[in-house]
Amino acid sequence: MPLYKFIEREFLEAFFRTGSLRLGTIYDFKDIVEHGVSRGDEAEGEHHLIRGIDGTVSISKDKYEPIISEIFRVEGEGKISLCNLSVVVPRRCQDGFIFCTSSIYNEQLFRKWNKENDLDACYEIINQIGFISAINKAIKDSATFFACSNVTYTEKQIDYQTPEANLHPAFTKVKDDYSWQHEHRIVWGARGPSGPLNPWIVYVPEAIQYCRPFAFLENGVITQAQNIRKHKKEI
Template sequence: MTNNPAKFMNKRYADALLNVGSIRIGTLEDFRQLEHGGLISDPMEGAVVGTIANFNGAFRELESSNSYGWAKNSIRGFSPDQHIEIVDSSYFRTVDHYVFCASRTLSRQTRGAAEATGYDACVEIIDPMRFGYVISNRLRQEGLVPHSIRPLFKFDAVRYQTREFDASQAPCHPPDPYIKRQQFSSQEEVRWVFPSSPRRRPLNPINYVLPELISCCARAY
């Protein structure tokens, strides 16, 4: 087995990546819409959910309370004496970025999870940082990510945990593209996340041919 990130896919896509550098860059919104029998697609990709405990009182009490950080930032436009009632409310926020996903490594567990979805090939990403650099550079050239002196991306492991938090006890949590629910943990996923330019909405998946990627990859099987 290998210690390099492993990208599982259908053989024809693996051949295209290894031969000409053909690659598909997805988005979090795209991932939210995918259907793979619950094995891959998480409909809550890039989301955070805050729940608010019950509140009944004047708006000024809500503003002065340290226990309703997110509510204070989310509920506006009321006069200080206006009555506010919150009953089992929740807030749902999402973020969208360009993303490329792989498994942390090729193992029996990750291979089994991939084969359960019908994937019959695997490509090792033998130089993950250069791999991300090449993709980010193309996105930057097309104005799809913020301009910077160096390409912008983050390469990190996914954390498998809940996205929900008690907004009455904690400030607003920003949406995190590296969180998935525990049921997907068999993927042992890592991600290259490319922050999108705010003026570029909505985002759509992109197919590129980037020959520079060929040297970053090797066939696992």
């Protein structure tokens, strides 16, 4: 499956010249002042599960109830009865390094990113496995590959009985705010004990062979990279 990286043109050119890539961090993207409300998300790396109670549910020391027992603890012979309310609990992941792309390309999406963050270039990752393997090799002493997946877009509060409730929080985002992005993520964990993680510029020349410039947006006009190369050859 090809992936698409919408980016500033200067950084596209730097990648194809030196192999430079920016690995962000999950927690860093919580900073919406730094990244804006499209790239940033105050709830990055977390989601919330909800259990609604219609009627009455009781818990005791020996009776566990999903979600509810995470909030209320009963000892001895006591019992707690809850009725007609909703209980919400958070699910949060550890920080990690992250590389974000899109699982689709179309001109509408390109123009949206340009409007939101002035992104004016796009490259295609034509071999996802080769691309990830090259990065893994380059950072193997400092980080380990965790997972890659399309983001699943959910409600602000996820019903605890749905399949989405079991998803890793690094791969969920709120549907109403972010589903237009069609995001795909690659995530790595820090190797060994570490302090707070910071975004990381890595140089992976080996990754270049698995990518190609795809499109550019200038003065409101989108040009496919292959058309630019063809024009240069004709000249």
